[in-house]
Amino acid sequence: MFGVLSKKVATAVALGALALTALPAQADVIDDIKARGVLKVAVKADYKPYGFRDTSGAIIGIEPELAKDVADKLGVKIEYVPVVSSNRMQFLQQGKVDLMIATMTDKPDRRKVVSIVDPNYYSSGTNIMASKKFGFKKWEDLRGKPVCGIQGAFYNKKTGRDFGAKIVAFKGTAEVYAALKAGNCVAFVYDDSSHVATLEQADWADYEMPLPTIDDAPWGLAVKLGETKFHAMMEAMIVDWHKTGRILALETKWGVANTPFAMDMNKKYK
Amino acid sequence: MEAFYEWARVLYETTGINLPFIYDSYDRGRMIDGFFMTVKLSVICLFFSVIIGIIGAWLQNSPLKWTRRIVNGYIQLFRNTPPLVQLYFFYFAISTLLPKVTNEYGGQEPILGGFTWAVISLSFFAGAYNVEIFRSGIEAVPDSTIEAAEALGFTRLHIYKDITLPLAFRVVLPALNNNLVNLVKTTTLAYAIAVPEMLYEANQIWSDNVNVTEMMIFMLLTYFVLVGILVWGMNKWERALKIPGFGA
Numbered sequence: 001m002f003g004v005l006s007k008k009v010a011t012a013v014a015l016g017a018l019a020l021t022a023l024p025a026q027a028d029v030i031d032d033i034k035a036r037g038v039l040k041v042a043v044k045a046d047y048k049p050y051g052f053r054d055t056s057g058a059i060i061g062i063e064p065e066l067a068k069d070v071a072d073k074l075g076v077k078i079e080y081v082p083v084v085s086s087n088r089m090q091f092l093q094q095g096k097v098d099l100m101i102a103t104m105t106d107k108p109d110r111r112k113v114v115s116i117v118d119p120n121y122y123s124s125g126t127n128i129m130a131s132k133k134f135g136f137k138k139w140e141d142l143r144g145k146p147v148c149g150i151q152g153a154f155y156n157k158k159t160g161r162d163f164g165a166k167i168v169a170f171k172g173t174a175e176v177y178a179a180l181k182a183g184n185c186v187a188f189v190y191d192d193s194s195h196v197a198t199l200e201q202a203d204w205a206d207y208e209m210p211l212p213t214i215d216d217a218p219w220g221l222a223v224k225l226g227e228t229k230f231h232a233m234m235e236a237m238i239v240d241w242h243k244t245g246r247i248l249a250l251e252t253k254w255g256v257a258n259t260p261f262a263m264d265m266n267k268k269y270k
Numbered sequence: 271m272e273a274f275y276e277w278a279r280v281l282y283e284t285t286g287i288n289l290p291f292i293y294d295s296y297d298r299g300r301m302i303d304g305f306f307m308t309v310k311l312s313v314i315c316l317f318f319s320v321i322i323g324i325i326g327a328w329l330q331n332s333p334l335k336w337t338r339r340i341v342n343g344y345i346q347l348f349r350n351t352p353p354l355v356q357l358y359f360f361y362f363a364i365s366t367l368l369p370k371v372t373n374e375y376g377g378q379e380p381i382l383g384g385f386t387w388a389v390i391s392l393s394f395f396a397g398a399y400n401v402e403i404f405r406s407g408i409e410a411v412p413d414s415t416i417e418a419a420e421a422l423g424f425t426r427l428h429i430y431k432d433i434t435l436p437l438a439f440r441v442v443l444p445a446l447n448n449n450l451v452n453l454v455k456t457t458t459l460a461y462a463i464a465v466p467e468m469l470y471e472a473n474q475i476w477s478d479n480v481n482v483t484e485m486m487i488f489m490l491l492t493y494f495v496l497v498g499i500l501v502w503g504m505n506k507w508e509r510a511l512k513i514p515g516f517g518a
Contacts, residue, residue, distance in 0.1 A: 133376065133377075148464075151461075151470075151473055152474065153477070156474060156478075157474070169470070169474065170463075178362050179362075179464070182362075182365060184464075186375065186377055
């Protein structure tokens with residue numbers, strides 16, 4: 001009995017010692033990237049125009065271009081790793097990628113899991129997409145009208161309670177677009193960055209994003225926890241992007257109207 | 271009542287058990303609306319599905335070949351497809367083919383909304399089973415009884431209405447009971463086409479408050495009680511209709 005226990009304790013102590021010695025031996029991620037010659041970046045591949053695939057299947061968009069800037073600065077090649085919202089932080093934690101720029105909203109609980117870099121590089125909020133014929137001007141115009149949403153989205157409650165809209169929520173965006181086209185609802189309340197991309201399509205030429213964006217929430221790019229050197233480098237990169245108007249230029253290039261956030265940040269750092 | 275709401279808030283603050291549908295007036299309103307929507311949807315579908323069952327079973331014994339074929343085709347179609355697929359089919363496929371009406375704010379909206387489609391779809395779904403359930407009851411009525419009625423000069427409708435059906439009803443009640451319980455539970459599928467019933471509202475509340483566990487427990491208990499009331503009523507009815515010596 002005592003023998004088994006002491007054996008366990010010995011193993012635990014040995015493991016602990018191993019972990020301690022392992023820490024200083026761990027190379028900085030920047031050295032790893034340079035040695036490897038490749039920067040691996042987690043980006044979205046289904047979120048036009050922030051990260052999507054072109055006809056040849058290559059990942060392109062605003063965030064891949066920002067990632068390319070980082071690779072250029074380090075003087076290495078780039079490799080895009082497509083991620084979705086539910087696995088992006090895990091990819092970074094497990095070291096499958098070195099950097100994550102994947103439309104992630106900056107939240108305190110996420111800061112505990114990955115190292116989000118300040119200042120925020122982008123921001124998005126809530127808006128509606130509606131037919132131009134309704135001529136909505138303010139959120140209160142939605143009172144008493146059916147407004148489509150995604151089941152479980154946090155802004156459904158606000159749109160329903162504060163602005164009096166009747167929320168008609170579906171499981172996914174495909175159902176919402178069908179319902180919106182069929183007239184089951186007058187508008188679709190969702191991320192403004194998604195609306196921007198949808199409104200680009202010819203199908204939605206008669207639709208607009210007419211209201212002032214609310215609940216503006218910043219996006220955070222992230223490195224693995226503990227990578228202080230890389231973190232500091234990214235901090236300087238983001239400040240530089242804002243200062244030089246790189247974000248504004250990318251928005252224009254990819255057909256997004258300049259967002260107030262990007263303009264404010266440009267002014268702040270100029 | 272205020273004290274009860276306050277108790278839920280204190281419960282959350284002290285134990286972390288989060289019941290916002292009690293202390294938050296907006297969530298409470300949603301949950302109550304959802305509850306009554308479920309009750310309304312259930313009652314209307316129960317009613318129509320039984321009517322469909324009774325009429326369908328009668329038509330199934332029609333002397334006309336094509337009437338029988340249509341009824342059987344209907345049963346096969348609705349019994350052999352998942353109710354969720356039917357709901358999506360009605361709401362997204364059929365609805366767009368129907369004419370539209372102009373609503374008060376100048377938009378074009380489908381003539382039938384989510385609730386109506388849910389009633390239609392679920393009534394026909396449960397109705398298909400009910401036809402077969404009633405058929406089993408009708409077939410249990412002895413031929414001699416029918417022949418006696420025919421000998422007395424009753425018409426086919428008369429025999430069905432006053433002789434076959436009342437006897438068949440007593441035979442089918444346990445099976446009908448089963449199907450109607452299933453129907454009440456199936457109303458939860460209506461959340462897929464945005465009918466704000468209980469599960470739909472609960473889903474939104476647990477997404478807003480991240481209290482999935484509490485809402486799941488609450489949902490389970492509420493449906494248990496709701497279906498329990500239906501079963502209690504049906505059992506009572508079954509006992510009241512019992513004819514000593516008939517059936518069992």
